[in-house]
Amino acid sequence: MKYFEKLLVANRGEIAIRIMRACRELDIETVAIYSTADKSALHVKYADEAFQVGEAHPSKSYLNMERIIDIAKKSGAEAVHPGYGFLAENAAFAKLCLDENITFVGPRWKTIKAMGSKIGSKQMMKENGVPVVPGTDGGIKDLEEAKKVAADIGYPVIVKASAGGGGIGMQIVADEKALEEAIAGSMRIAQSAFGDATVFIEKYLVQPRHIEFQVLADEHGNAVHLYERECSIQRRHQKLVEEAPSPIMTPELRERMADSALRVVKASDYSNAGTVEFLYSNGNYYFMEMNTRLQVEHTITECITGVDIVKQQLAIAAGESLAFGQDDLSIRGHAIECRINAEDPLNNFAADPGKIVRYRSPGGPGIRIDSGIHMGYTISPVYDSMISKLCAWDSTRKEAIMRMRRAISEYIILGVKTTLPLHFAIMNNQQYIEGNTHTHFLQEEHILSTLERYKRDEETRMQTLAGTFDQGKKIAAITAAVNTYLQQKKNG
Ligand code: MV4
Numbered sequence: 066m067k068y069f070e071k072l073l074v075a076n077r078g079e080i081a082i083r084i085m086r087a088c089r090e091l092d093i094e095t096v097a098i099y100s101t102a103d104k105s106a107l108h109v110k111y112a113d114e115a116f117q118v119g120e121a122h123p124s125k126s127y128l129n130m131e132r133i134i135d136i137a138k139k140s141g142a143e144a145v146h147p148g149y150g151f152l153a154e155n156a157a158f159a160k161l162c163l164d165e166n167i168t169f170v171g172p173r174w175k176t177i178k179a180m181g182s183k184i185g186s187k188q189m190m191k192e193n194g195v196p197v198v199p200g201t202d203g204g205i206k207d208l209e210e211a212k213k214v215a216a217d218i219g220y221p222v223i224v225k226a227s228a229g230g231g232g233i234g235m236q237i238v239a240d241e242k243a244l245e246e247a248i249a250g251s252m253r254i255a256q257s258a259f260g261d262a263t264v265f266i267e268k269y270l271v272q273p274r275h276i277e278f279q280v281l282a283d284e285h286g287n288a289v290h291l292y293e294r295e296c297s298i299q300r301r302h303q304k305l306v307e308e309a310p311s312p313i314m315t316p317e318l319r320e321r322m323a324d325s326a327l328r329v330v331k332a333s334d335y336s337n338a339g340t341v342e343f344l345y346s347n348g349n350y351y352f353m354e355m356n357t358r359l360q361v362e363h364t365i366t367e368c369i370t371g372v373d374i375v376k377q378q379l380a381i382a383a384g385e386s387l388a389f390g391q392d393d394l395s396i397r398g399h400a401i402e403c404r405i406n407a408e409d410p411l412n413n414f415a416a417d418p419g420k421i422v423r424y425r426s427p428g429g430p431g432i433r434i435d436s437g438i439h440m441g442y443t444i445s446p447v448y449d450s451m452i453s454k455l456c457a458w459d460s461t462r463k464e465a466i467m468r469m470r471r472a473i474s475e476y477i478i479l480g481v482k483t484t485l486p487l488h489f490a491i492m493n494n495q496q497y498i499e500g501n502t503h504t505h506f507l508q509e510e511h512i513l514s515t516l517e518r519y520k521r522d523e524e525t526r527m528q529t530l531a532g533t534f535d536q537g538k539k540i541a542a543i544t545a546a547v548n549t550y551l552q553q554k555k556n557g
Contacts, residue, residue, distance in 0.1 A: 067092050068383035069144045069168070073137045074098070074112070076148030077127060078437035079454065080359070081108035084146045087375035096140045098133060100126035102445045107437050114140055121447045127151045130158050137167050144168035144382060146375075150449075153358040156181065170382040172337045172357045179333060180355045184227040184265050186333070190352045193332040195325045198344070198351045200267035208245055214266055215244060221269040224248055226255035230354075232302040233258050237269055270351075272503040273344040275299070276311050277356075278326035279366045280339050281377050287387045288330045290323045291366045291374070292396055297502040298491065300414065305484070305507070306491055307362040308401045309369050312462060312500030313345070322350055329355055338363070338378045361404070361454065364435060368400035368458040399465040400458040403473070403491075407450040409482040411516055418446040422480035427472035431458040431465075444481060452483060462500070466492055490515050 072088055073096040074081045085095045085108070097112030102121035109115045116136045119126035126132075128151055137145055145167055147153040159174035171177070180186050184203050191197045199218045204227060205211045215222045215238070224247050226234035234254040236247040248264060256262040275296045282288035295311035296304050310319075326341040329352065340356040363374045372394070381387070408414045424440035436453035444450060455476070457469035470492045473485055490512050491497050497510070507513065 066380070066385075068379045068385070069093050069142075071096060071113075071140065071142045072144045072146060072170075072379075073133070073140065073142035074108070074146050074148065075127065075133050075152055076146070076150070077103055077106060077108055077448065079435045079451065080148040080361070080437075082111050082437055083435055084148060084375055085111050087373060087379065091376060091379065093379070096136065096142045098127070098136055100447075102447050107439060107442070116140065121445070123151065123448075130155075130161055134161060134165050134167065138165070142167070144170055144379075146170040146378070147358070149358050149361055154181065154356070168382050170337070170378050171359075172335055172339065176333055176335055177357045180357050182227055183225060183229060183354055184263065186355060187265075187352065189332050190325075190329055193328050195328050195332075195352045196350060198267040198270065201265045204263040204265055205248060208248070211244060211248060211266055212241060215241065218266075218268045221271075223267050223269040224251040224264050225267065226251060226259060226261070227263040227265060228259035228261040229255060234264065270344055270346040272505050272509075273346040274311070274313065274503050275342065276314075276322070276345050276350065277340045277342045277360075278323060279360075279363065279374070280326055280330050280335070280341060281372075281374070281381070281387060282330050282335045282337065282339070283381045283387045284336045284384060285386050287390070288327055288335070289387060289389070289391045289394060290326050291370050291372055291394065293319065293322065294362055294365060295502065296362065297504050298497075298506050299504065300507050304362065304404065306401065306403055306488065307365055308399065308462070308465075309365040310396055310399065312502070318350075325350070325352065337381050338374050362402050364433060364454055364456050365400035365402045365458075368433060368456055369396050369398055370394060371397065398458055398460045399462040400456055401465050401469050403455045403469065403488040404484070405452045405455055405476075405478070405488070406484045407444045407452050407481040408484055410484055410487040410513060412482075414484075416446065416450040417482040418444040418450060419481045420444075421452075421478060423477055424479070425475075425477040426453065427455070427475035429472075431468050432456070432472050433458065452478060452481075455488075463498075466498060486516060487512065 071094040074084050088095045095112045097109050097115040098118040099109045100121045118132050119129050145162055152158040154177055156174045156178035159169045159177055162169035187197050201214045220240050222238050224236040234251045236251045238244050238247045251264045252262040276293050278293050279291040293311050294307050294309045296307045298306040329341045338359055340360050342353040343350045344353050367374055407417045409417050420443045426434050433456040434453050438452055457465050457472055459465040459468045473489045494510055
């Protein structure tokens with residue numbers, strides 16, 4: 066089924082390629098856009114046509130709405146897929162596409178706008194019977210009200226920006242003495258970051274889990290969920306490892322959370338692919354926000370359900386009805402994604418852009434890699450430092466972890482520091498193996514100090530795994546490193 070003749074991908078890197086892969090399978094022609102920094106990027110080579118959109122800085126290129134619409138028109142693209150980041154959750158861009166008669170592959174612009182307000186979406190969900198964290202109804206009006214609400218729900222509380230995302234403007238407040246300053250600080254940050262100083266208060270959940278449900282909804286009122294992903298292992302709101310399904314899920318909890326996720330879909334009259342985020346703590350779950358885009362970690366959901374989410378997005382955008390219902394779906398096995406970034410985990414995750422002088426990615430059964438780079442490619446400091454998304458799928462969680470370790474041991478990336486050794490350490494962490502993850506996992510589990518110790522003891526070995534060991538015989542070195550490590554684990 067060919068949903069469109071030609072589609073423009075308004076993005077770069079691995080996600081642009083991911084989308085174009087779906088298009089090629091559907092016989093849809095693709096148009097790439099690229100900045101001056103991306104002239105020789107893989108997504109440009111992959112596309113059927115490519116147009117330079119502007120200078121390296123995103124505001125001049127991948128965020129330049131008018132230019133992108135011009136290119137869509139000039140090339141005859143009927144649809145635009147925004148990927149994630151950049152214009153993906155920009156209601157104005159979705160509206161511009163509509164006004165220009167170009168299909169935006171995503172939800173309606175009004176839905177994007179409505180979900181952009183944390184207060185508004187939370188209120189809507191509460192009215193529709195979805196659990197939300199206790200706190201203020203709407204924005205804080207004055208300090209007296211804030212004090213009263215905080216006293217009622219009990220400290221610690223958290224102050225959040227309504228327009229916020231990625232934790233920007235969030236402040237945890239331990240007691241009433243600290244409340245006034247936290248509110249003022251949060252408002253100041255929210256005003257400068259989003260131009261909207263509205264903040265609200267919630268009960269602070271200690272070490273919650275981040276569990277999100279993937280949903281698909283067509284434009285005819287049909288909706289399904291594609292189960293959940295556990296995304297608790299993150300650092301400064303950047304996810305590092307995700308898995309599907311969640312290790313703590315039970316059939317009963319899943320039924321309740323999925324029911325809530327589909328209520329969110331209904332209440333917001335949602336269409337296309339989306340993600341309903343929940344925090345989970347002590348047996349309870351709470352709606353956090355809805356992401357109105359294709360997410361980085363959609364891959365693991367594809368692994369366990371067999372559904373190609375991008376193809377579904379295209380079908381929905383073309384006005385098709387969902388070809389399957391909830392009863393047609395089931396979970397097969399377990400999938401884990403490690404985000405491999407060109408960052409130094411031992412130097413505060415500083416980005417380490419530069420040339421990939423050697424590259425060999427893992428393969429074999431149950432491995433999926435989505436990447437926008439190749440040997441000889443130079444990672445630019447202008448964009449995010451993702452090298453690839455490494456996914457391991459197998460019948461059980463335990464086997465998926467073993468498979469991920471095997472894949473990491475095969476992976477060779479030289480020329481830049483990477484998060485590979487960090488992932489190796491996580492895959493060998495006892496708490497991780499037991500499924501005991503939460504949003505403070507990285508700090509609590511001393512993963513970084515473990516890495517620090519390895520570094521001191523085994524400089525060469527870690528450099529090898531980190532991809533900075535600048536000489537030959539890589540496979541032997543890595544195999545030896547892995548074996549030494551596993552032996553150490555065995556010996557306690
Ligand atoms: C919270 C919370 C604890 N209690 N809300 C962070 C980003 C935003 N999406 C929601 N966030 C949180 N909200 C209450 N009431 C803890 C976090 C949080 C978090 C959430 C998901 C994944 C990682 C996180 C890391 C730190 C804090």
